[in-house]
Amino acid sequence: MSDGLIIDQLKRNQILDLLKEGKRVDGREFDESRQLTIDLNVIPKAEGSARARLGDTEVVAGVKIQPERPFPDTGDKGMLICTAEILPIAHPSAETGPPTPDVVELARVTDRGIRESGMLDMKQLVLEKDKSVIGIFCDNAVTDHDGNLFDACSYASTAAINSCKIPKYEMQDDAPVKVEEQFTEPPVTTLPVSVTMAKIGEHIVVDPTIDEWSIMDARITITTNSDGNVVALQKGGHDGFTAEELIKCSEMSIKAGAKIREIIKQSK
Amino acid sequence: MSSERKRHVIPGEVITSGPYRAEQNTVQVGENIISTIVGLSDVHDGSVRVIPLTGGYVPKDDDLVIGKIISHSSLSWTADINSCYVGMLPASDVFGRDYSSSSDDMTAKLAKGDLIAARIVNFDKTRDPLITISGRELGKIDSGELVKISPNKVPRLIGKRGSMIQMIESSTNSQVTIGQNGLLVVSSDDPHGLLKAIQAIELIEEQAHVANLTDQVKEMLESKSE
Amino acid sequence: MGGRDTDIVLLDENGIRCDGRKVNETRKVTIKAGVLKNANGSAYIEFGDNKILVGVYGPRDVHPKHMSDTDTGILRCRYHMAPFSVGERKNPAPSRREVEISKVIKEALEPAVMLKEFPRTAVDVYMEVLQADGGTRCAALTGASVALADAGIPMRDLVAGCAAGKAADAVILDVNNEEDQAGQADLPIGYMPNLKKITLLQLDGILTPEEYKQCIEIGIDGCNQVYEIQKKALQDKFFANGEKQ
Numbered sequence: 001m002s003d004g005l006i007i008d009q010l011k012r013n014q015i016l017d018l019l020k021e022g023k024r025v026d027g028r029e030f031d032e033s034r035q036l037t038i039d040l041n042v043i044p045k046a047e048g049s050a051r052a053r054l055g056d057t058e059v060v061a062g063v064k065i066q067p068e069r070p071f072p073d074t075g076d077k078g079m080l081i082c083t084a085e086i087l088p089i090a091h092p093s094a095e096t097g098p099p100t101p102d103v104v105e106l107a108r109v110t111d112r113g114i115r116e117s118g119m120l121d122m123k124q125l126v127l128e129k130d131k132s133v134i135g136i137f138c139d140n141a142v143t144d145h146d147g148n149l150f151d152a153c154s155y156a157s158t159a160a161i162n163s164c165k166i167p168k169y170e171m172q173d174d175a176p177v178k179v180e181e182q183f184t185e186p187p188v189t190t191l192p193v194s195v196t197m198a199k200i201g202e203h204i205v206v207d208p209t210i211d212e213w214s215i216m217d218a219r220i221t222i223t224t225n226s227d228g229n230v231v232a233l234q235k236g237g238h239d240g241f242t243a244e245e246l247i248k249c250s251e252m253s254i255k256a257g258a259k260i261r262e263i264i265k266q267s268k
Numbered sequence: 269m270s271s272e273r274k275r276h277v278i279p280g281e282v283i284t285s286g287p288y289r290a291e292q293n294t295v296q297v298g299e300n301i302i303s304t305i306v307g308l309s310d311v312h313d314g315s316v317r318v319i320p321l322t323g324g325y326v327p328k329d330d331d332l333v334i335g336k337i338i339s340h341s342s343l344s345w346t347a348d349i350n351s352c353y354v355g356m357l358p359a360s361d362v363f364g365r366d367y368s369s370s371s372d373d374m375t376a377k378l379a380k381g382d383l384i385a386a387r388i389v390n391f392d393k394t395r396d397p398l399i400t401i402s403g404r405e406l407g408k409i410d411s412g413e414l415v416k417i418s419p420n421k422v423p424r425l426i427g428k429r430g431s432m433i434q435m436i437e438s439s440t441n442s443q444v445t446i447g448q449n450g451l452l453v454v455s456s457d458d459p460h461g462l463l464k465a466i467q468a469i470e471l472i473e474e475q476a477h478v479a480n481l482t483d484q485v486k487e488m489l490e491s492k493s494e
Numbered sequence: 495m496g497g498r499d500t501d502i503v504l505l506d507e508n509g510i511r512c513d514g515r516k517v518n519e520t521r522k523v524t525i526k527a528g529v530l531k532n533a534n535g536s537a538y539i540e541f542g543d544n545k546i547l548v549g550v551y552g553p554r555d556v557h558p559k560h561m562s563d564t565d566t567g568i569l570r571c572r573y574h575m576a577p578f579s580v581g582e583r584k585n586p587a588p589s590r591r592e593v594e595i596s597k598v599i600k601e602a603l604e605p606a607v608m609l610k611e612f613p614r615t616a617v618d619v620y621m622e623v624l625q626a627d628g629g630t631r632c633a634a635l636t637g638a639s640v641a642l643a644d645a646g647i648p649m650r651d652l653v654a655g656c657a658a659g660k661a662a663d664a665v666i667l668d669v670n671n672e673e674d675q676a677g678q679a680d681l682p683i684g685y686m687p688n689l690k691k692i693t694l695l696q697l698d699g700i701l702t703p704e705e706y707k708q709c710i711e712i713g714i715d716g717c718n719q720v721y722e723i724q725k726k727a728l729q730d731k732f733f734a735n736g737e738k739q
Contacts, residue, residue, distance in 0.1 A: 006348075008336050008414050009381045010453070043625050045543065046578040056531050060624060062578025085586060088572065088620045089549025091532045096572055096620075139577040139586065141622065143547060144531050276733045278725060279606075279643050280651030280688040295608070295650060297689065304608060304648040306732050321732050323646025324534065324553065326611075352553035352567075352615040393613050394564065420646075477733070 005093060007214045015215060019203045026055075026209065031252045033151070033195070033207040036260060038159045038267040048138075048164025048186075050267070052156035055209065056146035059084075061138055061156035063164040067127060067176035068135035078125020078133045080161075082111040084140040084153045091145035109194075109234045110140060110153040113223035117192030117231040119161060124187040127169050132176045134166060136186075147210035150221045150234075151260075154194035159264045162188055192231055193260045194223040195253035199239060204249060206256050220246070222253035226261065274310055274319075277303035283316050284309075293318035321477070325351045325419040325449040327388045327397040332406075334414070334447035335399065337382045342369040345378055347386065347399065350416070350449040355386060355399040362401065383409040383453065385445055409445070412455030415466055417473045419450035424476045425469060432472070432482065439489045440465040464489065502672055505662035512672050513542075520656060520668040520716050525637065525727035527644045535645025537727065541633035542670060545625040548634065548641040553615035561616070567609030568616050571600035573634055575623040595631050602635055602655075602684035602694035608648040617647055628671035629657050632682050635694060640724050644731065651686035652724050653693055656716030658683065658709035660701060665708045667716045681709045685717035 015025055028034070034055030043049035048063035068079050084107040086094045099107070125134040138161055140153040168182035198208035198216035208216060218237035225231050230250055235241065241249070277283060282300045290296040293305045294316050303309060307318040327333070327349065335347030335355050347355040360367045362377050378384065385406050391397035401407050417425065426433050426446065433444055442456035442465040452469065456462040468485050475481055504512055511517065521542030530536035533549035540546075556562035573596040577584050599621070609617060619642065621634040632655030639653040659669035661677030669680045679699025685692050692714075701709060 006336065006338055006381050008383050009379075010383060010409070010412060010414055012381065014413065043545065043576075043578055045581070045625050045627070049578065060576070062576060062624075064578050064583035066582060083577070083586065087547075087549075087574075087622050088551075088618070089530055089533055089536065089547060089622055092551055092554070137577065137583050139583075141576050141624070143622070146531070276729065278652070278728045279649035280686065282688065293648065297650065302650060302688065304650060305646055306643055306728055320646060322535070322644060352555070352612055354555070 005210070005214045007211055011211055012215050015212060016201065019200060019205075024205060025211065030203065030205045031256055033256050033260060034209070036155060036263050038155065038264060040159060040163045040267055047167065048160045050156050050159035050163065052152050052159060054148065054152045054155065054207065056144060057142075057148060057152045058144040059140050059142050059149070059152040059156040061140045061153070061160040063160045064137045064139070065164065065166055066135055067132050067169055070130065070133045075130030075133075076126055077122035078120070079135040080115055080120055080122065080138075081135070082114050082138040082140065082157050083107050084110045084142065084149070086142040086145065086149065090142045094145065105234075105236070106149055106153065109150055109221055109232075110157055112234075113154050113192050113194045113232045114138070114157050114161065117190055117223065117225045119158070119188060119190055119192050121187040121189050127176050128171050128174075131174060132171065134169070136161065136164070145210065147213040148196050148207050150196045151194050151207060154192070154223065155260060155264060158191055158193060159267055161186060162191060162264065163268050190225040190227065191261050191264060192223050192225050193257040193264070194221050194232070195256045195260070196221040197249050197252060199237070199241065199245070204245060204252070206252055220249050222250055224254050224257045228254050228258070274308040277309045277318060278306050279304050283318070284311055287314075289315040291315045291317040293320055320420050322418070323420060325349070327351055327353060327355075327391045328448070329388055329391060331388045331448040332446070333386055333388060333399070333449040334409070334445065334451035334453060335384050335386050337378050337380055337384065339380065340374050340378070345374065347384060349386075349397070349399070350419070350447075350451050353391075353396050355388070356396050357384070357386065357399050357401065378408060383414060385409055385447070385453070405445070409453050412443075412445075412453040413462065413466065415452045415454055415469055417450050417452065417469060419448065421473055421476045422446060422448055422450060424481070425472050427482070432485065435486065436465055436468045436489065440468070444469075502676055504673055504676060505664055509664075511661075511666065513670055517664050517666045518712055518715070520719055521670065523636075523720055523723045525640055525723055527640050527727045527731040533641075533645075535641045535643070535647070537637045537640040537644060539633055539637035539640070541629060541636065542668075543625060543627035544623070544630055544633045546630065546634050546637050547622045547624060548637040549620045549622075550617065550638075550641045550645040550647065551620075552617035552645070553609070553612040553647070554618070556614065556616040562614045564613055565610070567612035567614070569600055569604055569607055569609060569619065570616055571596050571603065571619045571621070571638070573599055573621045573623070573631070575626060575630075579623045579626045595634075598694055598696065599631060599635050599638065602653055603638060603642070605691065605693045606639065606649045606651050606653050606686055607642060608650060611648060617642070626671075628669055628674040629682065631655070631694075632657050632684070635684050636720055636724060640727050643728055651688045652721060653684050653686055654717040654721040654724060655682065655684045655694065656713055656720050657681060658713035658716065660699060660705060660709070665705055665712060667712050679705075679709075681713060683710070683713040683717060685714055687718055687721040
């Protein structure tokens with residue numbers, strides 16, 4: 001993603017000097033996310049969709065829903081898969097071709113955050129046990145990259161899945177058949193929201209921009225659910241965190257996440 | 269149309285079909301002279317050109333540019349000069365003639381991410397442009413803030429005989445090093461003045477095409493609030 | 495829309511098509527230039543229900559190096575569909591169809607772009623189809639030439655795209671998804687309106703020589719209409735002289 005980006009020394013020094021004074025380049029508090037806007041149903045042909053704009057980072061998530069044959073060991077549950085890709089329009093450093101390790105990580109962290117939270121009650125998405133279940137695919141396309149793709153994908157996915165319409169299917173002769181013009185609401189149990197924090201020196205800031213991202217020592221993405229419980233974690237970067245820092249991060253995540261969750265709720 | 273007036277054109281638009289020379293950003297097709305870029309057509313003295321409103325920076329000999337060091341070999345540094353070509357800064361330009369790759373540490377002088385004010389020494393498109401940092405106003409830049417504008421708007425920022433940039437510098441107590449490549453470094457001891465200068469530059473970037481730009485900038489600079 | 499109904503009426507007795515258009519009418523086209531922050535040039539186009547985002551990067555360094563040409567800059571194009579852009583989810587990996595479309599669009603743009611001034615560089619055009627509804631290659635081509643102009647890449651002309659075709663035995667302009675599925679022919683055209691040159695042409699289906707001629711004529715007419723919208727998108731971005739509101 002932002003590997004290979006070289007930030008100019010003046011900007012680097014400016015960021016570091018300001019952090020010492022308790023300030024950030026764009027005037028935000030350390031525990032404050034950039035402004036988030038969510039537009040729903042931007043892809044009317046998809047069963048659910050959302051465009052999330054987090055500062056200047058933009059992601060379009062689209063949900064496709066279709067009947068699937070379940071995996072042998074999970075015949076009593078529907079399927080939910082999230083992916084993410086960085087489109088080459090998003091940044092000069094983005095490349096076409098097979099996904100880089102950064103992009104694979106982005107896709108997997110996005111998927112884990114949604115899935116591990118139990119956002120949807122998967123038991124309600126079974127058409128016929130062991131034969132046919134509802135498959136929900138949420139694909140994220142990053143269209144503009146200004147840092148912290150993890151959170152932008154998290155918000156786009158949660159908003160798209162939360163607002164999707166599930167087509168009705170009936171089993172006829174052992175095969176699912178779509179009932180035209182009939183939809184059900186997704187069985188949403190909670191709204192997972194990730195908050196990514198960058199550690200720069202001894203400072204920890206929420207929702208780093210691409211400049212902050214390029215000079216950070218380590219990062220952590222913490223996903224919380226509507227009850228304020230932690231449901232997924234991902235640490236990255238070449239430095240570590242102390243236990244105290246991690247406690248502080250989880251508190252920051254819960255606080256910042258609650259605001260984000262409100263925005264996603266309001267968008268529907 | 270024989271008007272001498274400047275006209276808005278886009279690629280493919282016929283500017284004129286008279287007996288003119290097709291110059292910058294135009295091409296002759298049959299009798300017609302066609303624009304190849306979004307810009308303002310300018311017909312005079314028997315020639316036609318288009319002043320571009322978009323597009324990247326193409327290096328020109330003697331241009332002052334701001335560059336960012338992105339890598340180095342044992343003989344030269346490579347600088348991003350906001351162009352389709354990177355600038356080549358020979359090690360000997362910094363260390364002098366008796367530069368030795370074994371005893372001189374290049375990164376001690378210029379490291380990745382360092383900004384430099386440089387001049388284009390030689391460029392002919394077959395090789396990457398050669399740049400130098402020895403000379404007045406040139407060298408490593410240690411303070412200030414980097415601002416990026418469209419290279420096409422640099423002339424507007426400078427103004428007639430430097431009038432626009434001088435107005436900004438004097439009323440905000442700041443210094444602006446202008447690279448022809450659209451990269452600028454703004455510095456000031458007064459943080460408020462620095463902010464104001466950057467805002468003025470951003471205003472010019474956004475409003476470069478309006479007629480009363482100077483008045484707008486003046487008004488902005490004189491206003492008390494941010 | 496229910497998808498592949500077999501009993502869809504492509505043309506009614508009054509000569510009205512399934513989406514309410516006349517035979518010689520294009521869908522509604524809107525284009526906005528300069529929509530992406532990071533790209534050197536960009537455009538967002540809605541061509542009927544098609545929604546496509548185009549970003550242009552360059553001229554810039556060529557990677558891998560062996561692709562670079564010491565005499566000229568090179569043009570590279572990628573047409574790509576988002577997994578959620580079509581009825582049934584599409585595998586995100588590029589298909590053979592996408593590879594071919596990328597190539598024909600590149601060859602439709604090459605006659606217009608002038609890259610001799612930038613030897614050893616590349617201009618990358620990325621077309622991302624966010625929603626597809628028939629005629630995506632023409633829509634992508636149309637958006638791409640606006641994005642190239644936005645980036646300031648020198649061009650002899652814009653390239654406008656619009657398909658002609660045949661459905662219910664009638665020659666029609668701008669084939670939509672239903673007409674493409676159930677119709678008789680689809681003939682996408684890319685056209686340089688000032689130089690009057692066709693730079694993209696394909697055909698899927700069967701046409702009599704007379705119908706073929708009609709398709710070309712009506713298709714060029716469609717391209718000229720699309721060109722006016724391209725022009726307006728660039729004028730809106732660059733020449734809206736502070737008189738926006």
